[in-house]
Amino acid sequence: MLINWRQRELNLKIVYYGPALSGKTTNLEQIHARTNPQRRGELVSLKTQGDRTLFFDFLQLELGKIGGLTPKIHLYTVPGQTYYEATRKLVLKDADGVVFVADSAPAQLAANVHSWQNLKAHLVSYGVQYESFPLVVQFNKQDLPNALPPATLRNVLRLNGSPVVSAVAVQNQGVSDTLKAILNQVLARVQKEMT
Amino acid sequence: MMKVLRSGWMLDDVQHDQIAGALQKLGESISARYLLLVDSAGQMVVEWGTSAACDPHSLGALAASDMLATTAMAQMMGEGDGFQSVLREGREHNVFLTQAGPAFVLVSLVGRDVPTGWARMLIQRTTAHLADILAAGQHVPLPELSFEQENLADFCETAVDDLWME
Numbered sequence A: 001m002l003i004n005w006r007q008r009e010l011n012l013k014i015v016y017y018g019p020a021l022s023g024k025t026t027n028l029e030q031i032h033a034r035t036n037p038q039r040r041g042e043l044v045s046l047k048t049q050g051d052r053t054l055f056f057d058f059l060q061l062e063l064g065k066i067g068g069l070t071p072k073i074h075l076y077t078v079p080g081q082t083y084y085e086a087t088r089k090l091v092l093k094d095a096d097g098v099v100f101v102a103d104s105a106p107a108q109l110a111a112n113v114h115s116w117q118n119l120k121a122h123l124v125s126y127g128v129q130y131e132s133f134p135l136v137v138q139f140n141k142q143d144l145p146n147a148l149p150p151a152t153l154r155n156v157l158r159l160n161g162s163p164v165v166s167a168v169a170v171q172n173q174g175v176s177d178t179l180k181a182i183l184n185q186v187l188a189r190v191q192k193e194m195t
Numbered sequence B: 001m002m003k004v005l006r007s008g009w010m011l012d013d014v015q016h017d018q019i020a021g022a023l024q025k026l027g028e029s030i031s032a033r034y035l036l037l038v039d040s041a042g043q044m045v046v047e048w049g050t051s052a053a054c055d056p057h058s059l060g061a062l063a064a065s066d067m068l069a070t071t072a073m074a075q076m077m078g079e080g081d082g083f084q085s086v087l088r089e090g091r092e093h094n095v096f097l098t099q100a101g102p103a104f105v106l107v108s109l110v111g112r113d114v115p116t117g118w119a120r121m122l123i124q125r126t127t128a129h130l131a132d133i134l135a136a137g138q139h140v141p142l143p144e145l146s147f148e149q150e151n152l153a154d155f156c157e158t159a160v161d162d163l164w165m166e
Helices: A024-034 A082-092 A106-127 A150-156 A174-195 B013-029 B056-076 B116-135 B149-163
Strands: A002-006 A009-018 A044-047 A055-064 A069-075 A097-103 A137-141 A164-166 B009-011 B031-041 B043-048 B085-089 B093-099 B104-111
Touching: A009 A024, A009 A082, A009 A174, A024 A055, A024 A069, A024 A097, A024 A137, A044 B056, A055 A082, A069 A174, A069 B056, A082 A106, A082 B056, A097 A106, A097 B013, A097 B104, A106 A150, A137 A150, A137 A174, A150 A164, A164 A174, A174 B149, B009 B013, B013 B031, B013 B043, B013 B116, B013 B149, B031 B056, B043 B056, B043 B104, B056 B093, B056 B104, B085 B116, B093 B116, B104 B116
Parallel strands: A002 B009, A009 A069, A009 A097, A097 A137, A137 A164
Antiparallel strands: A002 A009, A044 A055, A055 A069, B031 B043, B031 B104, B085 B093, B093 B104
């Protein structure tokens, strides 16, 4: 987070994290496609030739004023593939909040758990107490015929108080609700730290 | 820089003006086309010059990530302090990425006609100066940041709905 009083800007970094092909980039693509072009930047994607995220995707949004400041939200994704571990950790650095995008396909259950544990380990390595860190979990691909129900995913990931949003990101379902939820968490933390 | 928050930084007006002045001096000295100071998360602090068609926020994100990756590579190869500067040579311009203290990166877009060594030396002097400015204590009383906690959910709801085009 960076507050620039001269510019009256509150800069925040939110990272979409999760296993490979869970829909992290799709979330940003939907946000980019459906938000006012005058209030957002271009979607920057560093992809492999196979159209998989190599380093990150990036999108900047500008919200209306709050507390006299204009929040500028920097959205990032991480590469989900296993061998990009070092890159994931780099992108996570200095994040103000994280959206964990879980894949609701039963076959991806183990990948969800691994990625979730991996996220927590990285946060701890940065000195972050993840229990109090702004975090929202999105259960994506809920339209799959055999999608795991949110209650099951919640139990498997051992989620306690983290807000959860069910989504079908490719159809734009749950995308804005996820964004609202993480913004709420992040801004609440800013407010708490300032008082 | 004053670290007033557990998770971030605040920049006061005096620091902002000092940084802007330092960037202007550097920009004029090396005839830079564009200078951009970002934090390690890629968030823009101050810019100087014209970024032309380039979005400074995207540029900041890429520059900070590039520097992070380069530093991680240096650490893997046993250079504990990391590289402090990266030079990308272009056909018309050179791009310097230079650390300004542990948490900031200066992006400098400089014409190829400017001697690289000269530009590098002045950029490094400036980043040392910027690091001092950023490390300085509070200069002026900062305004209170206050928004009603109970209204946050409403704010987020409205703010995101306002962004959405449908």
